[in-house]
Structure formats: structure tokens, C-alpha cells
Amino acid sequence: MLITQYTKGILLIRDAFEGKIQYFQVMDESGSIDQSLMPPELTDAKLLDMLKLMLLTRNADAKAISLQRQGRAATYAPTLGEEAVNIGTATAMRKNDIFVPAFRQHGVYFARGLPMRLFYLYWMGFEEGNMIPPEVHGFPMAVPVSTQMPHSVGLAFAQKYKKTGNAVIAYIGDGGTSQGDFYEAINFAGVWHVPLVVVIQNNQWAISVPRSKQSAATTLAQKAFAAGIPGVQVDGNDAIAVYKATAQALKDAANGPSVIECVTYRAGMHTTSDDPTKYRSEADVSEWLKKDPILRLKLYLAKKGLWSEQIEAQVTDEQKKLIDSGVEEAEAFKPDPKSMFQNLYSFVPETLDDELKDSEANNFWQGE
Numbered sequence: 001m002l003i004t005q006y007t008k009g010i011l012l013i014r015d016a017f018e019g020k021i022q023y024f025q026v027m028d029e030s031g032s033i034d035q036s037l038m039p040p041e042l043t044d045a046k047l048l049d050m051l052k053l054m055l056l057t058r059n060a061d062a063k064a065i066s067l068q069r070q071g072r073a074a075t076y077a078p079t080l081g082e083e084a085v086n087i088g089t090a091t092a093m094r095k096n097d098i099f100v101p102a103f104r105q106h107g108v109y110f111a112r113g114l115p116m117r118l119f120y121l122y123w124m125g126f127e128e129g130n131m132i133p134p135e136v137h138g139f140p141m142a143v144p145v146s147t148q149m150p151h152s153v154g155l156a157f158a159q160k161y162k163k164t165g166n167a168v169i170a171y172i173g174d175g176g177t178s179q180g181d182f183y184e185a186i187n188f189a190g191v192w193h194v195p196l197v198v199v200i201q202n203n204q205w206a207i208s209v210p211r212s213k214q215s216a217a218t219t220l221a222q223k224a225f226a227a228g229i230p231g232v233q234v235d236g237n238d239a240i241a242v243y244k245a246t247a248q249a250l251k252d253a254a255n256g257p258s259v260i261e262c263v264t265y266r267a268g269m270h271t272t273s274d275d276p277t278k279y280r281s282e283a284d285v286s287e288w289l290k291k292d293p294i295l296r297l298k299l300y301l302a303k304k305g306l307w308s309e310q311i312e313a314q315v316t317d318e319q320k321k322l323i324d325s326g327v328e329e330a331e332a333f334k335p336d337p338k339s340m341f342q343n344l345y346s347f348v349p350e351t352l353d354d355e356l357k358d359s360e361a362n363n364f365w366q367g368e
């Protein structure tokens with residue numbers, strides 16, 4: 001009906017835009033791969049490193065939840081089930097590429113060499129843990145949803161302006177793609193052809209809001225088209241496919257930005273303050289658990305004789321030691337109480353200054 005009204009009196013009708021989103025998978029749930037799609041640089045040694053990093057992410061995650069339950073850490077956002085997105089993208093980054101995370105990319109930090117101590121320090125509530133060493137080439141975690149997006153596009157613009165040859169990877173959740181900041185960032189990126197790769201970590205949930213209520217769009221990758229940039233959808237539980245799509249996007253970033261939607265699943269709670277049993281069924285979760293990203297890489301490597309229960313036990317043992325010493329170092333941290341007044345602003349505003357003086361005068365932070 002509407003179409004008839006629009007077309008009345010129009011002499012020329014043609015498609016002004018056509019688009020389709022491709023979906024990539026290299027390795028299926030049983031760990032079988034399409035060898036013709038395998039990137040040659042992903043050697044067995046590299047795949048083993050990826051699996052170990054995914055396991056480290058999972059083990060560090062479990063430890064953080066346990067610490068929170070014991071009152072030794074603050075609210076924590078687990079990344080259980082989303083390890084392939086973290087490690088697949090991080091493995092594809094070149095040394096000087098810069099990542100701009102949201103708050104569920106712990107594995108990216110580990111893959112880029114963030115000391116364990118800082119990871120736990122942050123989730124124990126200390127800003128010092130979010131002061132990322134320069135060699136990690138990553139931004140601090142951004143909990144306010146989508147606020148990292150304008151930063152990432154500005155950073156990518158700077159890479160282009162300064163001709164560094166580096167690309168920027170920005171991470172965002174499915175929920176985050178509904179925010180204005182997301183659209184503004186990809187719009188700017190498209191207009192200025194900046195070297196930005198936007199990774200949508202679509203874990204099907206934004207706290208209790210399911211993906212179906214987030215957007216009526218069939219894919220989130222197609223949002224890229226409105227900004228005039230390419231978009232692709234990837235099996236986000238397939239570390240090899242995630243790697244491949246990211247490596248290609250980073251290579252292409254010199255010519256402009258792109259969006260990769262990684263379809264994965266938040267296997268755990270949103271944060272330790274959340275109870276997902278209130279809003280999703282066990283059946284739904286168990287269907288997704290069959291697609292576990294770690295399991296399928298293990299199956300693939302086991303078939304090649306490169307992974308076994310014995311190797312796993314040894315790796316887990318080593319990782320536990322690394323994790324435990326990170327926790328120990330974080331718990332030994334003695335914060336400067338003044339930092340809670342000084343970290344937020346470049347200068348201490350008058351109102352906070354009064355509180356600071358009052359605290360000093362009354363020795364509030366001596367704990368006695």
C-alpha cells in the first residue's frame with residue numbers, strides 16, 4: 001500500500017541498496033574443521049597457545065567468582081563461554097594494534113600480557129588495577145555501556161592522522177549496539193575511513209534483556225551497512241573463525257573500518273549480583289553449552305594427538321599457580337586512601353577537597 005503511494009508518478013524504480021551478511025564457521029561443535037578455510041599461519045603450536053589462553057581465561061574467571069563469594073572481591077562480570085571471542089580476536093592483533101574493551105574481555109587482557117595482579121586488583125575495587133601498562137596496548141575497562149565507542153573511533157582517527165599503521169579494535173556487547181554512542185562511532189568511522197574494527201560480542205543477553213528484544217534486525221552485523229562499512233557475522237564459539245575474520249579485518253583496516261558480530265553465549269550470570277535462573281530456562285542454556293568454545297578446540301587438538309587429560313591437568317596446575325600468585329599480590333596491595341579523591345578529576349574540586357581535608361583531619365582511613 002505504502003509502496004503504491006511512493007511509486008505513483010515515479011519514472012525510475014531501482015534498488016538503491018542491496019546487502020547480505022555472511023556467516024563464518026571453520027570448526028564445528030565436534031571439533032571438525034573445513035581445512036580449506038584454515039588460515040595457514042595458525043600452526044598447531046599457535047592453536048595450542050590459543051587453547052591455553054582460553055583455559056587461563058576460564059580458570060581466572062572461576063577464581064574471581066569464588067573470591068567474590070568469599071567477600072574478597074567486589075561485583076564481577078564473568079566471561080564464561082565467551083573465551084573464543086576474547087582469544088580469537090586477541091591472537092589476530094598485531095603487536096601495536098590497540099584494543100578498547102567494554103568489561104567482558106578479560107581474555108584479551110591476558111593474551112596481551114596484563115599481569116594477573118592487575119586483573120584481580122580491579123575486580124577487588126581498586127582503580128589502580130585499571131591502569132593498563134603501555135605494553136599491553138589496551139584501554140581501561142569501560143563499564144558504562146558503549147562509552148568506549150567514541151573513544152575508540154577517536155583513537156583510530158589519531159592512528160590515521162599520525163600514519164602509525166596501527167589499527168584499533170573496539171569491543172561492544174549486543175545490548176551496547178542499541179546505544180547512540182555505537183551508531184555515532186561507526187558513522188564517524190565510515191565517513192573518515194579510520195582503521196577501526198568493531199567486534200560485537202553478541203552473547204544473547206544484556207542482563208535480563210534477550211537478543212530478540214534488543215533489536216528487530218536479523219543480525220547486528222547489518223548495522224554496519226547504515227554506516228557504509230562492511231559487516232560480517234561469525235560463529236563466536238569458533239576461535240579459528242573469530243581469528244580469521246579479525247585478522248582479515250585488521251589487514252583491511254588500512255582502507256577503512258568494519259564490524260564483526262561474534263555470535264556467542266553468556267553461559268554464566270551477567271555479574272555476581274545477577275541470578276539468571278529468574279529469566280532464562282535451563283534448556284536454553286544447556287543447548288548452548290553443547291557449543292562450548294573450549295570443548296571444540298580441545299576435541300580438534302585431541303584428534304591430532306596434541307591434547308589429553310594429562311596435558312590439561314599439567315596446564316591447569318601451572319595456571320592455578322599463576323592465578324594464585326596474582327591474587328596474593330593483589331590482596332597485599334595497600335591503597336592510598338587519598339586516591340579515591342584524586343583519581344576522578346585532573347584537579348580535586350572544592351567539594352571533594354573539603355571531604356579530603358576532613359578525612360585527613362579525622363584520620364578516617366586508619367581503619368581504627
Ligand SMILES: Cc1ncc(C[n+]2csc(CCOP(=O)(O)OP(=O)(O)O)c2C)c(N)n1
Binds near residue numbers: 146173174207270
Ligand atoms: C550507560 C549504561 N547504562 C546502563 C548500564 C547498566 N548495564 C550494565 S551492563 C548492561 C547490559 C550490557 O549488555 P551488553 O552490551 O549486551 O553486554 P554484556 O553485559 O552482555 O557483555 C547494562 C544495561 C551501564 N553500565 N551503563
Ligand SMILES: [Mg+2]
Binds near residue numbers: 173203205206
Ligand atoms: Mg550481551
